[in-house]
Amino acid sequence: MAIAKAERLMNLALCLLGTRRPLSKRELRESIEAYLEASSDDSFNRMFERDKDDLRELGLVIETVENLDGEVGYLARRDSNRLPPITLDAEEAAALGLAAKVWQQARLAGAASGALQKLRAAGLPEDVDPYEAHGALEPHIPVHEAAFEPLMLACRDRRPVVFDYRKATAAHPESRQVEPWALECWRGHWYLAGWDRDRGAERVFRLSRITGRVRTRAGRFTAEVPDVVTVRETVAGWAGEIADRSALIRLRTGAGYPLRAKAVSVRELGDGWDELEIPYGHGLDAWLVEFGPDVVVLEPAELRADVVDRLRAVAKG
Numbered sequence: 001m002a003i004a005k006a007e008r009l010m011n012l013a014l015c016l017l018g019t020r021r022p023l024s025k026r027e028l029r030e031s032i033e034a035y036l037e038a039s040s041d042d043s044f045n046r047m048f049e050r051d052k053d054d055l056r057e058l059g060l061v062i063e064t065v066e067n068l069d070g071e072v073g074y075l076a077r078r079d080s081n082r083l084p085p086i087t088l089d090a091e092e093a094a095a096l097g098l099a100a101k102v103w104q105q106a107r108l109a110g111a112a113s114g115a116l117q118k119l120r121a122a123g124l125p126e127d128v129d130p131y132e133a134h135g136a137l138e139p140h141i142p143v144h145e146a147a148f149e150p151l152m153l154a155c156r157d158r159r160p161v162v163f164d165y166r167k168a169t170a171a172h173p174e175s176r177q178v179e180p181w182a183l184e185c186w187r188g189h190w191y192l193a194g195w196d197r198d199r200g201a202e203r204v205f206r207l208s209r210i211t212g213r214v215r216t217r218a219g220r221f222t223a224e225v226p227d228v229v230t231v232r233e234t235v236a237g238w239a240g241e242i243a244d245r246s247a248l249i250r251l252r253t254g255a256g257y258p259l260r261a262k263a264v265s266v267r268e269l270g271d272g273w274d275e276l277e278i279p280y281g282h283g284l285d286a287w288l289v290e291f292g293p294d295v296v297v298l299e300p301a302e303l304r305a306d307v308v309d310r311l312r313a314v315a316k317g
Contacts, residue, residue: 022073145207243279
């Protein structure tokens, strides 16, 4: 049904943009197959009015013109629906090229490639090569989770989703109903920030813990979507990036380089162990569990207890 509506909107937009004179409802109905299949004039009129409103909401400027006989016609003039010229200097073009090289998925890589080709045709500076193979920077954001693409589309379209989610402390996944806000990548892991309908609060979900298929649901969001800055701060906090105190851990020598990079201080203990003071924020217990037997929490006691609980949950399967 969504595909059929998108095709109908596209056909209507092409008709309105392609005509040199206003087209009446009768002419538009005869030109678009979906309108011909309408069961009645009332059904067609309702469909046409909804489509016209949707196109205007998407930004298409549609004029309503009345001729000398009093008949109403519609058209979308090209000069009223043309974007202003795009001008980019060398630094801006290089930034776009760098961003386009980030994505490794075929779906996003194709879209980025097509966009850059259009910019090149529109006057992208010739001395900038976004596809240069030997650039100094080669950024990549790998995405291995199957949930990434459906969640990305759900965030874009503002559509609620349902998925099964297994918490680090739980043996089995449970169903979650979420209004997705944004996806963020932290420490090589992808997180979804959104509104958990069952708990009536904002939550952050790690994509690698989503099991099964992500299903979209009809209907509107019930909670207000915060601005981008607030969402990113929420993700950072739940991912352990916002720390308000310190923790003391023992770390096996030669292991845990991400922890060493975050350490405030490092002291050699001997016998193959080092002592690290690291920032302690929400989510640190889940991160420490990933290092398994290479990490021992010394203090605070509550962090040590949280790590032990997570390890016991993992051991139970």
